[in-house]
Amino acid sequence: MDKHARIYIAGHTGLVGSAFLRRLQKEGYRNLVTRTHKELDLTDQISVEAFFKKNRPEYVFLAAGTVGGIVANNTYRAQFIYENLQIQNNVIHQAYLHGVKKLLFLGSSCIYPKNAPQPMKEEYLLTSELEYTNEPYAIAKIAGMKMCEAYNIQYGTNFIPVMPTNLYGPNDNYDLETSHVFPALLRKFHLGKCLENDDWNAIRKDLNKNPIEGIDGKASCSHITNVLKKYGIQLIRNNSHNLCQITLWGTGNPKREFLHVDDLSDACLFLMNTIDFRDLVKFSIGLDIHEPIRNTHVNIGTGTDLSIKKLAEMMQDTIGFCGETFWDSAKPEGTQRKLLDVSRLESLGWKSKIKLEKGIRMTYQQYLGK
DSSP states (O other): OOTTSOEEEETTTSHHHHHHHHHHHHTTOOOEEOOOTTTOOTTOHHHHHHHHHHHOOSEEEEOOOOOOOHHHHHHSHHHHHHHHHHHHHHHHHHHHHTTOSEEEEEOOGGGSOTTOOSSBOGGGTTSSOOOGGGHHHHHHHHHHHHHHHHHHHHHOOOEEEEEEOEEESTTOOOOTTTOOHHHHHHHHHHHHHHHHTTOHHHHHHHHHHSOBTTBOTTSOHHHHHHHHHHTTEEEEEESSSEEEEEEEESOSOOEEOEEEHHHHHHHHHHHHHHOOHHHHHHHHHTTOTTSOOOOOOEEESOSOOEEHHHHHHHHHHHHTOOSEEEEETTSOOOOSEEOBOOHHHHHHTOOOOOOHHHHHHHHHHHHTTO
């Protein structure tokens, strides 16, 4: 991509989009186009068409979407499938109609079957049933990936779908009702530490930034402790010192892979600058030109995973939480393992750089505003 090219980042205020924006600015790209949701509703076909007609972006990073953790996915099933389908349909189609040179579509590792062999290769897509709790979101992302693939085949576009593993980093969603496991753990242990230390200034500061069910830092101590207890953060003993218990969902045994969002932005910029659809077709058909073209997406991850329980222990040590952790096995915990096979990406020339221990420290410091 030329440094003066018009580049549209859809979803630039979110976890991924903001990472794209930071990275492109750091690399010297200055003709960057962004719109907030208030400025442009990507579910509105007419508005998206008008935007592309007026701004004529040459490259598009499609990071916009409705996302959340296991609770949000299972609760807002209709919203997740409808809004994500609308957004990607509008942006991908208008990118084609207005001659966008290259588009990067951001999917998710949840597209793979619930019981897919581990690690999950790109070709395992659509081989068996999906995990029920995030099925609507996964179907939407599969549709977006297949839409890119179909447009490339029929219209000769150069749309690259990427499927990242679990992401974390600056500008993550820390809403305890809708967040993913990484930010939820970080915030719970932080608030638990503050309760143990009787640090109400820090608790109120946290709630002013991210209210919980409308409860912010101006609420009474009793209201705050009640809402924290609802989300599994509570004092269980108060003798000579405070002791806090954090309740987490499931057994902690499921394994997950985590990638820092700055690593993701590095991988995506690499793909946008060096890899085209024709390069990905080679993985699909091999040496047989008569093979159907399918599964031309690219997994992005670290290639290593760990249990949620181990992640919680690492979080606890980094944050300095001294209390107890209780695992509620009656709660759902999703797929037992979701490890991506990243051999395709590594064969193209990219590997992750930020180790998880460092990433947790970086993210917590950012969360504290340091």
